[in-house]
Amino acid sequence: MKIIVTMGRGGTGKTSFVSMMADYFIRKGDAPLLLVDLDPDQNLGEMIGVDLEAEGRMTVAELLEDTFIGKGGTTVGVAPSDRIEHRIWRDGLYEGKSFDFLALGTKWVEGCYCMPDAALRDALSRLTKQYMYVLIDAPGGLEHLNRRVTADVDEIFDIIGPSSKSFAHLLRARRVAEESGIHWKNFSSIGGFLFPESLGERAKEINEIRYLGKIAQDDEVAQRVIEGLSLIGLDHNLPGPDSVRLILQAAGY
Numbered sequence: 001m002k003i004i005v006t007m008g009r010g011g012t013g014k015t016s017f018v019s020m021m022a023d024y025f026i027r028k029g030d031a032p033l034l035l036v037d038l039d040p041d042q043n044l045g046e047m048i049g050v051d052l053e054a055e056g057r058m059t060v061a062e063l064l065e066d067t068f069i070g071k072g073g074t075t076v077g078v079a080p081s082d083r084i085e086h087r088i089w090r091d092g093l094y095e096g097k098s099f100d101f102l103a104l105g106t107k108w109v110e111g112c113y114c115m116p117d118a119a120l121r122d123a124l125s126r127l128t129k130q131y132m133y134v135l136i137d138a139p140g141g142l143e144h145l146n147r148r149v150t151a152d153v154d155e156i157f158d159i160i161g162p163s164s165k166s167f168a169h170l171l172r173a174r175r176v177a178e179e180s181g182i183h184w185k186n187f188s189s190i191g192g193f194l195f196p197e198s199l200g201e202r203a204k205e206i207n208e209i210r211y212l213g214k215i216a217q218d219d220e221v222a223q224r225v226i227e228g229l230s231l232i233g234l235d236h237n238l239p240g241p242d243s244v245r246l247i248l249q250a251a252g253y
């Protein structure tokens with residue numbers, strides 16, 4: 001099992017990248033695949049064609065609330081991590097033909113969830129073991145990831161925005177990831193679809209951050225996002241999916 005986390009600043013193209021990455025692994029036959037949306041805005045579902053609510057699925061935040069606060073008390077002899085794991089399998093996980101999908105959701109009240117956080121991390125570490133790849137869409141800081149999901153990941157992909165200032169952000173992002181206690185095997189940068197090709201050389205010179213290439217601007221991708229259509233199954237010869245394939249091959253996938 002490998003955990004691949006995609007992070008980066010707002011609007012750099014994280015969610016569309018995660019969707020096209022899922023499509024790449026599906027085409028390669030690298031299954032089973034789990035997609036995890038850590039974004040409170042929950043955009044990933046739409047881009048992979050899954051409406052969790054319509055599917056009768058609950059977010060992990062809703063399940064935590066329901067299991068530990070709504071229902072109150074404890075079930076004697078059942079560990080909190082077992083209780084939440086059971087709920088996630090039963091009520092949270094969307095199980096599709098080519099991938100499974102889970103959203104963390106919105107209803108977090110900081111400071112109130114220590115016990116569920118620990119239980120959730122335990123439960124998720126067992127649950128994710130069933131998969132070949134776990135792809136995480138992780139906007140914002142990674143402390144969220146560390147506290148609730150996992151501290152150990154294989155890859156961090158940081159998507160770089162369109163300005164030369166983005167390099168400072170990249171270095172800061174890595175430091176913040178370090179400080180939040182995340183351990184990774186590889187930390188790589190990827191040019192976002194608005195990242196100028198001409199800055200690629202500079203991106204390659206950054207120490208210890210491998211630059212994997214740039215996501216191509218793709219009108220079909222933009223159009224599908226506007227229309228709320230899935231990016232799974234997009235013609236893989238299009239610039240977007242083709243660039244994602246090259247990036248993942250450069251990363252060794």
Ligand SMILES: Nc1ncnc2c1ncn2[C@@H]1O[C@H](COP(=O)(O)OP(=O)(O)OP(=O)(O)O)[C@@H](O)[C@H]1O
Nearest residue numbers: 010011012013014015016193216217218221222225
């Ligand atoms: N490869 C691409 N080519 C052209 N447009 C794209 C591409 N990828 C994404 N976009 C456009 O950029 C917008 C932002 O993309 P996306 O939602 O993937 O970014 P994000 O980093 O996940 O944003 P957020 O920080 O809000 O979660 C989309 O609405 C889409 O229209």
Ligand SMILES: [Mg+2]
Nearest residue numbers: 014015039043
């Ligand atoms: Mg997003």
